[in-house]
Amino acid sequence: MLKIQEIKELIKLIDESTIDEFKYELDESKITIKKAKPEIVQAAPAVQSVQPVQPVQAAPAPKSETKEIAAQDESAEAKQESNLHKIESPMVGTFYAASNPDSEPFVKAGSKVDEKSVVCIVEAMKLFNEIEAEIKGEIVEVLVEDGQLVEYGQPLFLVKPE
Known part of the structure; x- marks a missing residue:
């Protein structure tokens, strides 16, 4: 036995x-x-019900002056954004703005950076990768939250080049 x-x-x-x-x-x-054989489960496609849409009455059109001002604002904003450099994530991972939760962020809006300035850390597979600005300028906007998952090529910061 x-x-x-x-x-x-x-x-x-x-x-x-x-x-x-x-x-x-x-x-x-x-x-x-x-050995127990794994069960193969097939998911059925989700069925969505469609609600009929009620037609909406159009609001009166604004005066032509208002349209021109709005168009100018949009074109100025588009020009400004096209002049900005995007710092993108070189990998899929978790974005960290600081080296540890108690520290200040590496950069924030208004921070001056150069080519070698560390702007954040992206953690991928338990490796903490320091991401450098690779451009001299001023951080205009931080596009992601601390601890957020980021994709390859996802913009992280907008930088106004010097």
């Missing part, structure tokens, strides 16, 4: 192997060990 420890070892060895079923017979003792 097998001892409990031997049975435990058998179970462990079979669990770690590619064997699906194991049978052992000695005299009148029989042991059969079978």
Whole structure:
């Protein structure tokens, strides 16, 4: 007869192997060990109900002066944004604005940076990667929150080049 420890070892060895079923017979003792097969679950596509949309009455059009001012503001904003450099994430990971939770952020809006300035840390697979500005200028906007997951190529900061 097998001892409990031997049975435990058998179970462990079979669990770690590619064997699906194991049978052992000695005299009148029989042991059969079978691995549970993983269930394959298929998700059914979600069904969404569609609500009819009520037509909306259009508001009276604003005066032409208001339209011109709004268009000028948008074009000025677009020009300003096109002059800004984006510091992008070089990898998928977790964004950290500071070296530890008790420290001040590396940079914030208004901070001056140069090519070698560390602006944040992106953690990927337990490795903390310091991200440098790679441009001389002023941080205009921080685009992500501390602790947020970021994607490869996702803009992290907007910098006004000098």
